[in-house]
Amino acid sequence: MPKISSRGLHMPESPIRKLAPFAEAAAKRGTKIYYLNIGQPDIDSPSQALDAVKHSNLRVLEYSPSAGFASYREGLAKYYRGIGLPVEAQDVLVTTGGSEALSFAMGCILDPGDEVLIPEPYYANYFGFAQALGAKVVSVPSSIQSGFALPPIADLEARITARTKAVLVCNPGNPTGYVYRRDELEALRDMALKHDLFVLADEVYREFVYDGAEAISVMSLAGLEQHAILIDSVSKRYSMCGARIGCMVSKNSDLMGTALKFAQARLSPPTYEQIAAEAALATPASYFKEVNAEYTARRDTLVLRLNAMSGVFCPKPRGAFYAVAELPVDDADAFCRWMIEDFTHNGETIMMAPAAGFYADRSLGKRQVRLAYVLKQSDLERAMDLLEKGLASYPGRTL
Numbered sequence: 001m002p003k004i005s006s007r008g009l010h011m012p013e014s015p016i017r018k019l020a021p022f023a024e025a026a027a028k029r030g031t032k033i034y035y036l037n038i039g040q041p042d043i044d045s046p047s048q049a050l051d052a053v054k055h056s057n058l059r060v061l062e063y064s065p066s067a068g069f070a071s072y073r074e075g076l077a078k079y080y081r082g083i084g085l086p087v088e089a090q091d092v093l094v095t096t097g098g099s100e101a102l103s104f105a106m107g108c109i110l111d112p113g114d115e116v117l118i119p120e121p122y123y124a125n126y127f128g129f130a131q132a133l134g135a136k137v138v139s140v141p142s143s144i145q146s147g148f149a150l151p152p153i154a155d156l157e158a159r160i161t162a163r164t165k166a167v168l169v170c171n172p173g174n175p176t177g178y179v180y181r182r183d184e185l186e187a188l189r190d191m192a193l194k195h196d197l198f199v200l201a202d203e204v205y206r207e208f209v210y211d212g213a214e215a216i217s218v219m220s221l222a223g224l225e226q227h228a229i230l231i232d233s234v235s236k237r238y239s240m241c242g243a244r245i246g247c248m249v250s251k252n253s254d255l256m257g258t259a260l261k262f263a264q265a266r267l268s269p270p271t272y273e274q275i276a277a278e279a280a281l282a283t284p285a286s287y288f289k290e291v292n293a294e295y296t297a298r299r300d301t302l303v304l305r306l307n308a309m310s311g312v313f314c315p316k317p318r319g320a321f322y323a324v325a326e327l328p329v330d331d332a333d334a335f336c337r338w339m340i341e342d343f344t345h346n347g348e349t350i351m352m353a354p355a356a357g358f359y360a361d362r363s364l365g366k367r368q369v370r371l372a373y374v375l376k377q378s379d380l381e382r383a384m385d386l387l388e389k390g391l392a393s394y395p396g397r398t399l
Contacts, residue, residue: 015357052279068094098233098246121358139360147315177317330396
């Protein structure tokens, strides 16, 4: 029988979706599951985006330009300028989701054996994309006690080698919800300039910041013009995860020219989704005000309930819609599976993402879970009831 490649065999599974088969089996048994494992918002997508597709009069679904429709790129550039970033249409490449933007960016700057620094925990697909390129993720641990603040620059700098090409951050953070302060980003900038590194920034949660926090873009940092690469997406901003439209943004023309070659190899981003995404740019500010108020309330409910449980600790995130909590269990992976396979209360249970999969050093997340507060308040309260009851019954509880 033909063999699967070593690269394929070593691709990591998703910590977000790895328990899906067990959840499907539980659902078939009639169990109602509250899904806190995946960042799929239940917020309505903007009507402007949906109506644009409904009212489209296309008769032929043609390819778009490989870089995306010119009108959409112009619209994106205007959006970025509106938030203070010096972006022109030629600095924007439309992609099939933020994931493709990240894949293109990594492909442009990493050769096999090259290294990228990433504070951990981090979005698990970062590791997968690097692995597919034969590159190496060099992780730098952050601490749940600090709320997952940027690790000391000295810790990052100590891991730089001759093969280090970039540092990658997610701001606001997935899975932590941490929002980097200006002084942290400026220290990161200074390190990147000192060692001539690219700075990749996944900024897809930009609109979702709370308690007066500010999502500062790497594109706004003086001196990084040729080093900064912004990764963006419509998925979370407009609750349009299924649209699969993102973009890669940089002032580095050589980099963008190289990225275009990757884009040409996959021909074009999808047409209807670009139509929806371009229309979404007209979403009024009131939409985000309402969404932020809702997420703030959900976050407050989640964090309050978690920290009221015996032995549980959850720092209060100031962005995105995720939180990482440490639980009094022997193994969070086993606990999450147990909650799906062996626990119900009145025919209900919850699904969470074991946090070990967001770490290179899995031991750091052994007792942690990521929770996405993407459920309405009443469902979130019920989910927390179920978690509390599950923790009380779990055979591997440590406290």
